[in-house]
Amino acid sequence: MNTLEELEDFIENGYKTYIPHISIDCAIFGYHDHQLKLLISRLKGFDRFCLPGGYIKRTENLDDAATRIVEERTAITGLYLQQYKTFGGPERIKWNDPDTINLMKVHGYEKIRSSWLMDQTISIGYYAITDFSLVKPQPDLMTITCEWSDIDKVPDLLFDHNKMVKESLQALRLQLYYYPIAEKLLPKKFSLTEIHAIYETILGKTLDMRNFPKKLIFLGLINRLNEKRNIGPHRAPYLYSFNAKKYKKALEKGITLG
Amino acid sequence: MNTLEELEDFIENGYKTYIPHISIDCAIFGYHDHQLKLLISRLKGFDRFCLPGGYIKRTENLDDAATRIVEERTAITGLYLQQYKTFGGPERIKWNDPDTINLMKVHGYEKIRSSWLMDQTISIGYYAITDFSLVKPQPDLMTITCEWSDIDKVPDLLFDHNKMVKESLQALRLQLYYYPIAEKLLPKKFSLTEIHAIYETILGKTLDMRNFPKKLIFLGLINRLNEKRNIGPHRAPYLYSFNAKKYKKALEKGITLG
DNA sequence: ACAAAAGTGTTCGATCTACACCCATGT
DNA sequence: ACATGGGTGTAGATCGAACACTTTTGT
Numbered sequence: 001m002n003t004l005e006e007l008e009d010f011i012e013n014g015y016k017t018y019i020p021h022i023s024i025d026c027a028i029f030g031y032h033d034h035q036l037k038l039l040i041s042r043l044k045g046f047d048r049f050c051l052p053g054g055y056i057k058r059t060e061n062l063d064d065a066a067t068r069i070v071e072e073r074t075a076i077t078g079l080y081l082q083q084y085k086t087f088g089g090p091e092r093i094k095w096n097d098p099d100t101i102n103l104m105k106v107h108g109y110e111k112i113r114s115s116w117l118m119d120q121t122i123s124i125g126y127y128a129i130t131d132f133s134l135v136k137p138q139p140d141l142m143t144i145t146c147e148w149s150d151i152d153k154v155p156d157l158l159f160d161h162n163k164m165v166k167e168s169l170q171a172l173r174l175q176l177y178y179y180p181i182a183e184k185l186l187p188k189k190f191s192l193t194e195i196h197a198i199y200e201t202i203l204g205k206t207l208d209m210r211n212f213p214k215k216l217i218f219l220g221l222i223n224r225l226n227e228k229r230n231i232g233p234h235r236a237p238y239l240y241s242f243n244a245k246k247y248k249k250a251l252e253k254g255i256t257l258g
Numbered sequence: 259m260n261t262l263e264e265l266e267d268f269i270e271n272g273y274k275t276y277i278p279h280i281s282i283d284c285a286i287f288g289y290h291d292h293q294l295k296l297l298i299s300r301l302k303g304f305d306r307f308c309l310p311g312g313y314i315k316r317t318e319n320l321d322d323a324a325t326r327i328v329e330e331r332t333a334i335t336g337l338y339l340q341q342y343k344t345f346g347g348p349e350r351i352k353w354n355d356p357d358t359i360n361l362m363k364v365h366g367y368e369k370i371r372s373s374w375l376m377d378q379t380i381s382i383g384y385y386a387i388t389d390f391s392l393v394k395p396q397p398d399l400m401t402i403t404c405e406w407s408d409i410d411k412v413p414d415l416l417f418d419h420n421k422m423v424k425e426s427l428q429a430l431r432l433q434l435y436y437y438p439i440a441e442k443l444l445p446k447k448f449s450l451t452e453i454h455a456i457y458e459t460i461l462g463k464t465l466d467m468r469n470f471p472k473k474l475i476f477l478g479l480i481n482r483l484n485e486k487r488n489i490g491p492h493r494a495p496y497l498y499s500f501n502a503k504k505y506k507k508a509l510e511k512g513i514t515l516g
Numbered sequence: 517a518c519a520a521a522a523g524t525g526t527t528c529g530a531t532c533t534a535c536a537c538c539c540a541t542g543t
Numbered sequence: 544a545c546a547t548g549g550g551t552g553t554a555g556a557t558c559g560a561a562c563a564c565t566t567t568t569g570t
Contacts, residue, residue, distance in 0.1 A: 021279045022380050058378055061347030086344040086382050089319030120316055122280050122382075124344050193549075210551065211533070218531090233542035235549045451522075468524065469560070476558095491569035492521040 007141055011107065015116040018055035023123045024066050025053035025161065026081065027168035028074070029202075030132025030148050031185050036201050037132050038154055038165060041073060041139060041146035045106035046099045050158040051165070052146065053123065066126040074146050075138035079128040080184055084171035088122040092160050099158060127168035129202075131185050173203055177219070183242050189225060191237035220246040265399050269365065273374040276313035281381045282324050283311035283419065284339065285426035286332070287460075288390025288406050289443050294459050295390050296412055296423060299331060299397060299404035303364035304357045308416040309423070310404065311381065324384040332404050333396035337386040338442055342429035346380040350418050357416060385426035387460075389443050431461055435477070441500050447483060449495035478504040 028039040028051075040049040054069035056062065066081040094100065104112050112118060137146040149155070154165060175181065182198050192213050200207050216222045223243050228236035286297040286309075298307040312327035314320065324339040352358065362370050370376060395404040407413070412423060433439065440456050450471050458465050474480045481501050486494035 019279050019378055019380065021277050056346065056380070059348050061349075062344065062380070065346075083344065086320065086341065088314065088323075088382075090317050091319075120277055122277065122314070122320070124346075124380075191549085208533075208535085209549090210535085213550090215532090230541090231548085234547050235540035237549055449522085466560070466562085467522090468562085471523090473559085488568090489521080491519080493523080493567035495522060 002141055004141070011112065011115050011117060014055065017057055019058055020055075020116045021119055021121055023053050023055055023121050024062070024069055025051045025087075025123045025125055025164055026066060026070050027051055027125065027127040027165050028070065028076065028079065029127065029129040029151070029169075029172060030135070031129060031198055031201060032131055032133040034197050034201050035132075036151040036204075037148040038151055039074060039076075039132075039137055039146060040149050040154065040157065041137075042144045043103075043142055044144055045103035046158060047102065048099055048158050049149075049155055051161045052143075062124060066124075070128070073140055073143055075140075076130065076135050079130060080180070081126045081128045082171070082175065082179065084125050084127055084168055086122060086124045087160055087164060090120065092123070093121065094159075097158075123164075125164050125168060127172055129172065129181055129184060176202055177221075180221075180242060180244055183244070189227065189229075189239040189241055191229065191239060193237060195222070195240070260399055262399070269370065269373050269375060272313065275315055277316055278313070278374045279377055279379055281311050281313055281379050282320070282327055283309045283345075283381045283383055283422055284324060284328050285309055285383070285385040285423050286328065286334065286337065287385065287387040287409070287427070287430060288393070289387060289456055289459060290389055290391040292455050292459050293390075294409040294462075295406040296409055297332060297334075297390075297395060297404060298407050298412065298415065299395075300402045301361075301400055302402055303361035304416060305360065306357055306416050307407075307413055309419045310401075320382060324382075328386070331398055331401055333398075334388065334393050337388060338438070339384045339386045340429070340433065340437065342383050342385055342426055344380060344382045345418055345422060348378065350381070351379065352417075355416075381422075383422050383426060385430055387430065387439055387442060434460055435479075438479075438500060438502055441502070447485065447487075447497040447499055449487060449497060451495060453480070453498070 030037040030039060039052065041052050042049050052070060052073040054065075054073065056065040057068075060068070062083065063081060066083070067079060070079055070081070071077050104118075132148045137148075139146045151169075154162070156162065157165070172181065176199065181202075182195055185198055186194060192209075195216070196207065196209060196212055199212065217224070220243055222240045225239045225241055227239045229239055230236050288295040288297060297310065299310050300307050310328060310331040312323075312331065314323040315326075318326070320341065321339065324341075325337065328337055328339070329335050362376075390406045395406075397404045409427075412420070414420065415423070430439065434457065439460075440453055443456055444452060450467075453474070454465065454467060454470055457470065475482070478501055480498045483497045483499055485497045487497055488494050
C-alpha cells in the first residue's frame with residue numbers, strides 16, 4: 001500500500017481480497033543492549049498510537065498473513081511471529097471515540113462510515129521479537145509514523161491494544177525457554193553475557209550468572225563452540241550457538257519457568 | 259434456532275445480528291468413570307460429523323458467544339469454556355468437498371451459495387469438559403444428532419476439525435493442573451480415587467496413587483474434609499473439596515506438568 | 517476370614533538456589 | 544599492576560519418581 005490510489009481502492013474494494021470483520025494485530029518487541037521496546041505506529045487520522053495490524057487475504061493462512069502485515073506496515077521482514085490469543089467483543093472499538101470520529105472526518109465521513117473497514121472486527125493477536133538496533137521500521141502510506149517505545153512508557157493505545165500488549169508480554173515470557181525466541185536477537189555465534197542480558201531484560205528480573213548458563217546448556221538449547229571473540233582489553237568470551245532441534249523437544253515436554 | 263422460519267431467516271439475514279466470516283468451534287470433552295469422550299454433531303446436509311460451532315453476535319464478547327453457541331446446539335449449560343487457538347487459511351473449508359456440495363443441494367443450491375454463511379470463515383477454538391453421564395445433549399434444528407464419541411474413535415470430521423480436536427486435547431492436558439478443570443466433573447465433595455481417575459483418563463497415563471494426592475494437596479488445589487463417605491463393603495474414603503482461589507495463584511506462577 | 521477398596525512413608529536421584537572468587541586481556 | 548569483564552564449583556534445600564504394605568468394612 002504505497003500510493004494514494006491503492007489506499008482508496010483498499011477502502012472501497014478491499015473486502016474482495018481481504019476477509020472482513022477479522023484482523024491481525026502484532027505486538028513487536030525490540031531488544032537491544034538491556035532495553036526492551038515495543039513497536040507502535042500512528043495511523044492517518046488517529047491521535048493515539050496502536051499496534052501494527054491489518055487484514056487477512058482470502059488466499060493466506062494466518063501465520064503468513066501476520067508476516068505480510070508486519071512487512072507492509074513497518075518494512076520489517078523475517079520475524080518469527082507467534083499467535084497467542086484472539087480478542088473480540090462489542091467494546092473493542094468504541095465508535096464515539098474521538099479518534100474514530102476524527103478518522104471519519106479525514107476520509108470524508110460518509111465514505112468511511114459505510115466502508116467494510118468500519119464494521120465490527122475481531123482481532124487475532126500475534127507477537128514477535130527482534131533487534132531494534134538492526135531494524136529501521138518504515139511507515140507505509142496508511143501510517144504516519146512507526147517507532148520503538150520503551151516498554152514501560154507505552155502510551156494509551158487505541159481500542160484494546162494496551163490489553164494486547166500486556167497479554168503478549170506474558171506469552172513472550174512464558175515461551176522464552178521453549179521457543180527459539182532469543183535466536184532472532186543474536187548473531188549465529190554469541191557470548192553468554194549477551195544471551196544472559198536478553199533473558200534478564202525480557203523477564204524483567206536478574207538471573208544468576210552461574211546458574212543461568214547451566215540451565216541453557218543442560219536443556220541443550222545452546223552449544224559451546226571452540227572459539228572465542230576478542231573484545232578489547234578483557235578476557236575473550238567463549239562463543240555459543242543455538243541448537244534449534246532441542247527447542248522442539250523442550251516444547252513437547254514442557255519446561256518450568258525461571 | 260428451533261423453528262424452520264428461524265433457520266431460513268438465519269440463512270438470509272443472520273449477518274445482521276452475527277459477525278460474518280468468523281465462527282467459534284467448541285471441543286467439548288466428556289468424562290465419566292475412566293472414559294473420555296468428545297461431543298460431535300452432524301448438521302443437516304452433511305454426511306460427516308463436526309464440532310458444535312456457531313457465529314458471534316455483534317453484542318457479545320467471545321467467551322459469552324462460545325457459551326451461548328454450545329447451549330443452542332447441544333442444550334448443555336454452564337460449561338467453563340477456554341479459548342485455545344484460532345484457525346484460518348484458505349484450506350479450512352473445501353468447496354469441492356462432497357459434504358459442502360450436498361449442503362448446497364439440501365438448501366437449494368443458489369440460495370445457499372450466495373449466503374453470507376458460505377463465505378470463507380476463520381474459527382476460534384474453545385474447549386470445555388463436563389460429565390457426560392449427567393448431560394444429555396439435545397440437537398437443535400440445524401443439527402440432526404449430537405452424541406458422545408469415544409475419544410480414540412473420533413471419525414473423520416468436517417473441515418479441519420480433527421486438527422482442532424488434537425490441539426484442544428493438548429491444551430486441556432497442559433492446563434489440567436492450573437485451571438479448575440476437574441471441578442466441573444466432580445461433586446462438591448469427592449474422594450481421592452475419583453479425582454485420580456479423572457487425571458489419569460485425561461492425561462492418558464497412569465499416575466502413582468501415593469504421589470498424586472501429595473501433589474494436589476501441596477499445590478493447595480484440594481482440601482481434605484473431616485468427612486467420610488460410606489461406599490458399601492469397603493473402607494470409607496475421606497472426602498475432599500476444591501480450593502478455587504489457589505488455582506489463580508498456581509496459574510500466575512506457572513506449574514510443571516505431570 | 518476374605519474380598520475389595522482406601523490410604524500412607526521413605527529413599528534416591530535430579531534440580532534449583534544461593535553464594536564469592538580467580539582468570540584473561542590490554543593498557 | 545590494575546581495571547575490566549569473563550567464567551566457574553559446591554553445598555543445601557526442594558522436588559519428583561519409584562516403590563509395597565496395612566487398614567477398614569461388609570458379607
